Amino acid sequence: MKRIYLDHSATTPVDPKVLRAMKPYFTADFGNASSLHSFGQKARAGVEKAREQVAKFLECESKEVIFTSGATESNNLALFGLVRRARALDLKRKVHVITSAIEHPAVLEVCRELKKEEVEVTYLPVSRAGLVRLEDVKKAIRPETILISIMYVNNEVGTIQPIQEISQIIKEVNAGRGKEDKIYFHTDAVQAANFCDCRVDWLGVDMLSLSAHKIYGPKGTGVLFIKSGTPLLPIIFGGHQERGIRSGTENVAGIVGMGRAVEMLTDKNEIKKINANIKKLRDKLVGEILKKIPSAILNGDLKQRVPGNANFCFKNVEGESILLMLDMEGIAVSTGSACSSGSLEPSHVLTAMGVSPEVTHGSVRVTFGKDNSREDVERLLKVLPGIVARLRKMSPIKK
Numbered sequence: 001m002k003r004i005y006l007d008h009s010a011t012t013p014v015d016p017k018v019l020r021a022m023k024p025y026f027t028a029d030f031g032n033a034s035s036l037h038s039f040g041q042k043a044r045a046g047v048e049k050a051r052e053q054v055a056k057f058l059e060c061e062s063k064e065v066i067f068t069s070g071a072t073e074s075n076n077l078a079l080f081g082l083v084r085r086a087r088a089l090d091l092k093r094k095v096h097v098i099t100s101a102i103e104h105p106a107v108l109e110v111c112r113e114l115k116k117e118e119v120e121v122t123y124l125p126v127s128r129a130g131l132v133r134l135e136d137v138k139k140a141i142r143p144e145t146i147l148i149s150i151m152y153v154n155n156e157v158g159t160i161q162p163i164q165e166i167s168q169i170i171k172e173v174n175a176g177r178g179k180e181d182k183i184y185f186h187t188d189a190v191q192a193a194n195f196c197d198c199r200v201d202w203l204g205v206d207m208l209s210l211s212a213h214k215i216y217g218p219k220g221t222g223v224l225f226i227k228s229g230t231p232l233l234p235i236i237f238g239g240h241q242e243r244g245i246r247s248g249t250e251n252v253a254g255i256v257g258m259g260r261a262v263e264m265l266t267d268k269n270e271i272k273k274i275n276a277n278i279k280k281l282r283d284k285l286v287g288e289i290l291k292k293i294p295s296a297i298l299n300g301d302l303k304q305r306v307p308g309n310a311n312f313c314f315k316n317v318e319g320e321s322i323l324l325m326l327d328m329e330g331i332a333v334s335t336g337s338a339c340s341s342g343s344l345e346p347s348h349v350l351t352a353m354g355v356s357p358e359v360t361h362g363s364v365r366v367t368f369g370k371d372n373s374r375e376d377v378e379r380l381l382k383v384l385p386g387i388v389a390r391l392r393k394m395s396p397i398k399k
């Protein structure tokens with residue numbers, strides 16, 4: 001049975017071209033990028049080429065690209081780094097951060113920690129379609145606000161947030177403030193990189209996070225773009241690598257892989273072709289599911305979403321049961337609920353969108369990648385309606 005992977009928002013396979021670029025750095029070119037000898041220089045050259053590849057994609061300077069262990073670390077560095085720097089200058093300073101209720105835990109959990117450090121955090125609500133509203137951003141800004149962190153694309157429902165418009169609001173507020181009171185803008189662009197324009201000046205962001213394993217690169221490598229002049233303290237201390245902002249011996253092979261993966265994203269014609277195909281597959285799936293499965297719901301805005309994402313709720317069934325039954329058919333998808341400490345928590349994203357907890361439990365996310373085909377969609381369409389019908393028959397909840 002051919003296995004079908006439809007969970008590309010969780011992770012993507014490493015592209016053979018990426019693997020090819022990485023391989024020498026595990027063997028012949030294994031040096032430490034900080035070593036002065038030729039082994040080290042070879043590794044350093046690999047790292048710096050990757051930095052340029054990322055800088056080209058983001059249209060920034062290569063010195064503004066910092067390599068990390070992944071987007072979780074990038075987000076931690078952006079939020080903790082900025083807040084702690086502000087506090088270091090003035091210990092008594094009141095600090096306020098704005099984020100959204102639908103961020104990835106790599107932002108929400110940082111905010112939870114920041115609250116323990118007496119930082120005030122505002123979680124912006126979202127519309128039923130899963131979008132942050134600009135009026136809410138404006139209303140939330142206070143004199144103490146120093147940082148706004150809003151994700152570019154949501155990982156569960158694929159909605160594209162109005163980053164440029166938020167940046168415009170921040171610019172207008174900053175025009176009336178001194179340098180010390182400036183609001184900085186961070187975006188988690190992990191789920192956007194495959195589909196959206198990530199040029200940082202065009203977006204108007206001061207910091208932006210990326211992860212290699214969502215763009216056909218290796219796991220365990222990420223990037224934080226930090227615009228020159230953004231005041232930030234490191235959160236990891238040691239050998240002063242990455243200009244002292246992120247100590248630790250560079251993951252050379254991983255960084256080289258990230259550079260190559262990002263470079264592939266700069267091939268605009270190829271990306272356009274890939275995404276047109278992905279959109280066709282996704283639209284076919286959505287159309288057929290809504291037709292074939294009674295009371296199926298599509299979550300998230302219809303237009304303001306990336307082409308790779310479809311997120312459904314099926315009433316009176318558990319998303320986990322669907323996931324497991326599809327897995328037995330060789331099809332991998334995911335569900336919005338998070339299994340934590342033995343209990344199933346409803347998705348915080350769907351909850352913030354106003355989906356009721358009973359319905360949230362029946363959520364299934366299907367995310368497409370560049371290797372998916374029409375046959376994959378047809379196989380899913382062949383088995384999913386039957387699975388939902390069987391589970392509904394077994395459900396004690398009255399239909």
Ligand SMILES: Cc1ncc(COP(=O)(O)O)c(C=O)c1O
Nearest residue numbers: 070071072104106155188190211
């Ligand atoms: C939106 C978003 N941010 C951050 C992360 C964390 O990235 P990493 O796995 O590189 O730590 C993910 C991964 O699922 C994500 O989807």
